Each structure stands twice: as structure tokens, then as C-alpha cells.
Amino acid sequence: MDFFVPILAAAVRSGTPILYASLGEILTERSGVQNLGLEGLMLMGAFSGFTVTYSTGNPWFGVVTAFIVGIAISLVHAFLSVSVGANQIVSGLAVTMFGTGASSLLGRKMIGLTIPGFSKVPIPFLSRIPVFGPVFFEHDPLVYISYGLVFFLVWFIFYTRPGLNLRAVGESPVVVDAMGLSAVKLRYFYTMIGGGLASVGGAYMSLAYTKMWGEGMTAGRGWIAIAIVIFAVWHPARAVLGAYLFGGVGAMQLRIQAAGTSFPAPVLMMMPYIFTILVLLVISIKKGRGILIDSPGSLGIPYSREERG
């Protein structure tokens, strides 16, 4: 137990940035827009959140900044993919390239600086439950917010009126349009919120996880988040599982390194990524057709009213 509890707690911590990004992408993709810009959005969130926190001393300002930055960048993606009808893969890759480049250029002066950032706030009573407590309730506030977000999104997507519209526009935008709702507005809105959440995920990295800024510090987590959305079949609760699995394998691999083994470190560091690929492979083979059923039917397809589908 003493060996596993810290690993499980670390799994939650290192899974949280991916969880935010996956939840954001679930919203975006459920509306029918694919955003491959997560990696860039996370980096911009990590950088902008760190910069603002460094100069104001308040990590909450950092989080809000990251959210707004993410929304702003995704607005460009939304414009290109919803209004212009551009290729969403290209536009998403452009967002990633922009975010990677801009954050590394602007962030040069921040390298090496540290901030107090978010600190642990154990929840009274709950954190004293054996095993469960230390694993889930001895974290920083952003982790707790992510729990709330998961519950909120499950309720929102499946039980509310706007959630119904969201699911419908990702499946059949023409139906949404014919029922008097605006497919365009819905897609803009969720692309922007989704991008904002991804950016907050990045900010978690620099404000709570490492508490410093480093070039390319998300190390591919944006891509992992995209994979986890598929693993989760676009369901927020399953995204939790995917994100923590990735986080857990990462934490385990760190322990093994620290314990000292003859395994080359780079191989160990590959583990979480390899693991993600394997998990995806297994579920795609097992659920191949299931994923086809549940994936938003109009994902990546622009909608224009009088154009024939």
C-alpha cells in the first residue's frame, strides 16, 4: 500500500492536465468540430498562465488568463473550420504549430523562474479515508474542480436542453438548423469553450505540477488527450479513466527510474505513450464498430445550409 498510494495520487495529479484537455476536446468534437490544436493550446495555456501568475502572484489569475487565451486561439480555429469551411486537420495542426512556436519564443525569459503556484489543500475528513483520501483528496484546487467538471459535463451533455443541442449538432447539423437552432453559433461556442479547457489543462502543468515554465513542457499530452477522447468514446466519465491511466503509468515509470534499474531511462519514459497506443489498439479492435456508432456523425464535416450534404 505504501508503495501504491503515492503512485495512485501521482496518477491523479499527472492525469489532470490531460483530463482538462480531453474534456475540452469532448465538447468540441461533440459539436462536430475536430481540434487537433490541443498541444499548442496547452502550451499557450501553460506559458500564459505562468507569466500572469509570476507577475501577479495569484495563480487564479493565471488560470483565468489561460482560459481566455485558449478561447481566443480557438476562435481562429472555429472561424476557419465553421465559417470558412477549411480543412480542420490542417487548421488544428496550424494551431499546434503556432502554440508551440509562440510559447517557446515568448517564454524564453521565463525559463528557470519558479512560482509558489497552487499548493495542496487536503479536504477535511475526506482526506482521512484510508487509501481513498490520500489518492483523491490531498490535491490542489484545480484537481477538485476537474472532479466537479466531470460530473457537471455528464449531466450537461446527457440531461440538459443545451446538451441535447450539442449532441445533435455534432451528429446532424442540418437537423439542428431545420429545428430553428443555429448550428454555426453552437459550433463556435463549444470550439471556444473546449479550447479554453485545454488551455487550462496546460496551465495546470506550469501552475500546479512543475511550477515552472519549460519549452515544450506538455510533452505530447495534447496528443494523448485526443487519443483519450476516442478511448472514452466521447464520454466525460470514461475520459477520467483514460487520463488517470496515462498519468499512472507515467508515475509508475518515474518511481521505477528513481528506484534505480538497468532499464534505459528513455525506454521507461516511452511507457505511457506506448501504453496509450496499446490501449487504443485493443479497444478499437474490440469495439471497432461501437466507436463508429458513438462518434459524432458529422465530426470534421463543415455545414453550410443550402449546400447539398
Added chain:
Amino acid sequence: MSLSVPAPLVMMRGIEKSFVGAKANSDIDLDLRRGEVHTLLGENGAGKSTLMNILSGLYTPDDGSIFIEGEERKFRTPRDAISAGIGMVHQHFMLVPTQTVWENVALGLEDQPFSLDKNSIIAKVRDIQERYGIHVDPHAYVWQLSIGEQQRVAIIKTLYRKADILILDEPTSVLTPQETKALFQTIRQIRQEKHGVIFISHKLDEVIDISDRITILRKGRKVATIPVQNASKESLAEMMVGRRVVFQIGKTLQNPGKVVLKAKDLVVRGGRGIVCVDKFSLELRQREILGLAGVSGNGQEELCDALAGIRQIDDGAIVVDGVELQGKPSREFQKKGVSYIPADRIGTGLVTGMNIRENIALRKYWRKEFTRFRFFVHWENIAGRTGQLVERYSVVNPGLGFPARMLSGGNLQKLMLARELADDPRVVLAVQPSWGLDVSATLFVRETLLEQRDRGSGVLLVSDDLEEILSLSDRIAVIHKGKLMGIVEDPDSASEEQLGLMMAGTSLAEFLPDDVPPGHVPVRAVP
């Protein structure tokens, strides 16, 4: 306008609408009164759907005005039209397949609280079902429903919104005769409640049956509006097509030969991994047209995909000319003489971005006569062959080097026939071959299929149009939910009524007298 005459419920004046390359509506006027069923009649492409999409706010007209109860309205979005009381059941129903029936009804409702009130929606849906006698499980997912049930959902959706003006775009083209009767019952009830109904169809009998007035459209223009009392089938057809129409096509009896295609206990899965063709068996003989009747979406397309070798089968056998072909690549099917005219002309059948020559070459480019050294494409030979075929099948075209997309719907289908039929295949699989075509192209397609039969091919004709099945087939098989409901050996003995019941899932055996064992229907004698 004097006060004593109430303004019509809907008045459309001078409606104009062009799409790139097509004038869909020019200067169209239309009136709908309260308590009236007003039919829009016209051939495929006449502009009926366009006009109604304009009335429902989905398309913006280039010109013209719309009045609702005398008051001019501009519909910028479907929302404006919905709030003016307009409800449309589109030709391709506007439903979200991955959501349940009640969720589809709830979509876009404005009076719903943030958190959906599922129970009240379902209660209201049940009310409507009781009142109009249209039943469908509110908890079912739309993709699980048959086409007829989906249509009922679409109708419930408009009734839920208290539509005062109900537009039904070709609702009967996907129904069995019995379902059509039930739909007409509902329409009559809505008329009785003093709402207005605009009904779209090109089936003359039912138009005369249900309408109060009929407006005929041809090539985007209005020909006339007449009360049903003044309409006859012949006069309507003539107005619709623009010339006298011969309904009869000459069909001679043939002596069918040996079996060319045999399917045995076929099991095929569809796109969602669900079994679409369930232990299906049939035999197709030389010189016969075997009609496969069924409501579309009952596994016909999957069956034909499998018979053409382009869809994997889970179980069963496909035998062409005595050779088992299941599991073989599709080219083996082609080499054995299986031709495929798929329902999806533009997606599966032809590549519209490629030119006419290339489309002809598509299925045969690998043959010796079309290659040099069995490797390089022999364009001269292909061009020569294409020239002959285009001539023989009278494909009107701007030039063989132009992309197929430049052809009209009818000529696209002729190109398809040219490619698939020219080498006198053993087996022709024709799925919805006249779907969406105008009267003259339809006639051409049907005559070509008959001719192909006379030249010795076995033709499997899949259609959801019973009239087409009855006028062309030598035998009729009926499919329902992927299962064979029976084979009617003598089409002249079959009533539309009986075929309709079979299409809805009654097996042939249930119609037979008890002492005749099922499957032993006498084969019609050939003189």
C-alpha cells in the same frame, strides 16, 4: 381584399430560386387554404422540395413574397417559419439517428427548462399518438426504427409544435401501401381540424385520392392549379411531363433458363455491425427479371453489395454459374459476369470527378484489350469503346473528356448502364435503377433492363416502388428486415395489398391455403 373572404392560410407569390447551374423555381405562385390538402405534383427535379424548403425557412428565395393569413412574412431562418406555424416533414427526415425518439421531439423546443423534462415530453408524445393513431416507442433510438416509423417520428415532431401548416415532402415514396393508408387517415384528420396540408408526390393515383387541389410544377415553373374534380390521371401526367405519356411498356414472356446466381443462407452485416441480411436465399435464372420488393433500408443494399462481392459476408454461399464465389475479391465476381448498378450512383457507381472515358474504363481497365503489355492503359481503345457505348445507350454528353459530374441524372444512369450491361453479363444487380429520374429516363432504364433480360441475363431488380416491380418482374421476392418473406411466382396473381403486407413482415406462407406446403406455388406456364 374584402373582409368576407378570409385570406388564404399560405400565399406564395412570384417565388424565384436558383442554384449554381440550375433554376429550381421561377415565378411560382401557390395558395393553401384552411382545411385543405393541396398537392404539389411534379417530376423529379421539378422544384417541389426547393419551394417547400423556402416556405419552411431553410432556403432563402432570390425573389418573391410569402403571406401567412394575409400578412407578409420574411423567413430568415427555419425558426421564423416554425413560429409562424409551419411544420415540414422533409423528404430525408430531419432526425438525429443517434438520439431517441423523445430527444428528437425535444430538440429545439423553446419552452423546455434547462434540465430536460423527459416525462412531460413523453406524456405529450403519447397524447399525440393517441389522438392521431400514430404509434412509435418514445424510448427507441431513431436508427433502430424502420423508415416508416421514422416518418411517424417526424410527423409527431411537427404536431408537437402545433404546426398549423403541415408540409409532407414525398412521404409515401418510402411506405408500404398499408402504411400509406394509415398516413392518409392522419392527413384527413389534420384536414378536419382545419389546418392546412401541403402534400408532395408524383404518384398519380394517391394524389387523386387525397387532394383537394393540385398544383403541377414542371422544370421549376408552375403549370396549373386545378381542383381534384377536374383532374384525371392522364391529364395530370400530361401536365407533369409536358407531353402524352404512355404508361405501358411492352414486356414479352420469356422462357427462363438455368440458374445463374444462387445465394444460400446469406448473413451480412451493415454499417453499424448489425445483421442486415439474415439467412437469405434465392435463385436467379437466365432470361428472367426477379423483382426484390421491400421498403428501403431492409437489407436490400447490403444484400446486393454482398452479391456483387464488395461487402464481406458472415455466413452463407454465393454461387455464380456453379462456382462458389463467397470470400473471393470483387474482381472474381466481375470476371464471372456479375454486373452491379448500385443505388448510390454517385458514390459507389461512378466517380463524378473523373471523365466519361475513365468511368467506362473503371471496371475493365485491367482487361487485355484495354492495356498495352498488360500494364499501360490503352487510352485509344478505351476511347473507341466509350464512343460506341455512349452512342448505343444515347448518353447525352458534352464530350468524352468531360467529368461525369457534368451529366444530368438521367444521363449519369445511362452511362452506368452502358458500363455494366454492354458485355451482356450473366447477372445484373440493379438497385433502385430509376430512382430520382424523370419519366423519359425512367422509361429508358426499364426498357434497357427488359432488353437485357431478353438477351439472356438474369436480372435482380431491387426497388421500393411496387409499380416498377410489378411492371417488370417475372417473379417477385419480398424482403423484410433482411429476411425473405417469400417468392411470388406469378406477379399477375399478386395484389399490391398482399405485397404490401409481405413488405411489412407477413410471410407468403400465411397467405397460402393450408393444404399447399409453403414454397410450392405453381410456376406460371409459359406459352
